[in-house]
Amino acid sequence: MNIGDVAALSGLPAKTIRYYEDIGLVKPLRSANGYRSFRESDAHKLAFLGRARALGFSIEDCRNLMALYEDEHRASAEVKDIAEHHLERIDSKIAELKEMRATLAHLVDACAGDHRPDCPILADLAKEQSGEDRLENTA
Amino acid sequence: MNIGDVAALSGLPAKTIRYYEDIGLVKPLRSANGYRSFRESDAHKLAFLGRARALGFSIEDCRNLMALYEDEHRASAEVKDIAEHHLERIDSKIAELKEMRATLAHLVDACAGDHRPDCPILADLAKEQSGEDRLENTA
DNA sequence: CTAGGGCTTCCATTCACTGGAAGGTCAACT
DNA sequence: AGTTGACCTTCCAGTGAATGGAAGCCCTAG
Incomplete structure (x- = not known):
């Protein structure tokens, strides 16, 4: 998936998604042409982030919530x-x-x-x- | 009055008062030594600003409110x-x-x-x- | 082969401060 | 006279969470 696709799926602006990569919240792969290549799991993460932000959680909270989400032993x-x-x-x-x-x-x-x-x-x-x-x- | 005095009077941090001068909300005089010299009217303005900000008005709103305050024909x-x-x-x-x-x-x-x-x-x-x-x- | 849409990076801007460094000034005390 | 220490100065950078825009690839359709 290119950035436009995950943007549509997650409801987040492409700009915001790039920003989230910048600060390490998502780590999409890169295609040969340099385009970001998002997996299902990335799209899922972004949707998660979108909902957490909509509830007013700070980015740092989101980071922690994501980490807990991915930790089976939380x-x-x-x-x-x-x-x-x-x-x-x-x-x-x-x-x-x-x-x-x-x-x-x-x-x-x-x-x-x-x-x-x-x-x-x-x-x-x-x-x-x-x-x-x-x-x-x-x- | 030096900046520390108006800071105490208005309850605003000195940093904030300097910032307000920067953006043109107050225009204190300058003493020979380069210190800002605040008149009564400046102290009054700053208190006004502090209260407006405390009510959540934006800086731009404050600017407009100040202008109206100073306009007798408002x-x-x-x-x-x-x-x-x-x-x-x-x-x-x-x-x-x-x-x-x-x-x-x-x-x-x-x-x-x-x-x-x-x-x-x-x-x-x-x-x-x-x-x-x-x-x-x-x- | 060109037009368009989508993608890339990088830089600047937003809002209202706040923190900190480097250095000048002043009043008081030794 | 010297030296603290509080106060003042400017300038630069950072905060949170994006957002706007410029310059320039990439890819597909016509």
């Missing part, structure tokens, strides 16, 4: 550990975004959004420092 | 527009993360996490393509 605990850590990262990211969302939604709500210059959003961004900060600076 | 509608777009981005990001979270939590839940190699997480990542994909490829 302990599922190791996989679960990676997944649980990732779940925590997702959760804190969600929490962070929700907090931003809450603040921002509040400000957007308060803003008239008309032709006049008065704007609670800008007022908030420009406000003097909050309680804790003021304490620090006054101390 | 229409609050312009500010609100930027904020609403950002709110949408946040919402779709949250939705995306929640979806990941749901899938991942399900898999983590199903995984024994013991010494045995059997692992639903890996099984899912390695599975043959899903319904839609199979349709596409069979066609």
Whole structure:
């Protein structure tokens, strides 16, 4: 299979597949003409990577997950550990975004959004420092 | 004020402040010794930037928000527009993360996490393509 | 034999910093 | 006067995970 074929199969852009070879995630063979030659197993790996990335795993996580996948003697605990850590990262990211969302939604709500210059959003961004900060600076 | 002082005041690392000067977000004066010399207004700007960034606005958004902040004849509608777009981005990001979270939590839940190699997480990542994909490829 | 599509490599760019090296400056203490 | 040590300067490189583009092979169809 040429790169275009695995790209179609895995749903990954050819560019990305080349990049994955660059960083050692796949090691396709080479045809006589210099083209990358992908085996079934390479296509399978790439699909695996695509799904892991879609779940938000980092490349390093993917590397580790692949290694575990290929290790018949793995302990599922190791996989679960990676997944649980990732779940925590997702959760804190969600929490962070929700907090931003809450603040921002509040400000957007308060803003008239008309032709006049008065704007609670800008007022908030420009406000003097909050309680804790003021304490620090006054101390 | 030297850079360390505004860093303390704004809560931004000195490195970041230099970077902001680099990309034209602040324009501190220079002392005879070559040190950056920040006015009150610069410190104020940096605090503004810090808060906007903390709300997740991109640097380009920050640039525009600053410009609006400094424009007495702005229409609050312009500010609100930027904020609403950002709110949408946040919402779709949250939705995306929640979806990941749901899938991942399900898999983590199903995984024994013991010494045995059997692992639903890996099984899912390695599975043959899903319904839609199979349709596409069979066609 | 030429046009096109697919493939190759290499380099630059993205975003928003961050780290580090090499060196100048300044205030304080010996 | 000398020397720490904290602070400041510039410049270059790296982060993550690709993505864009240029220049140039390769292969097939017409």
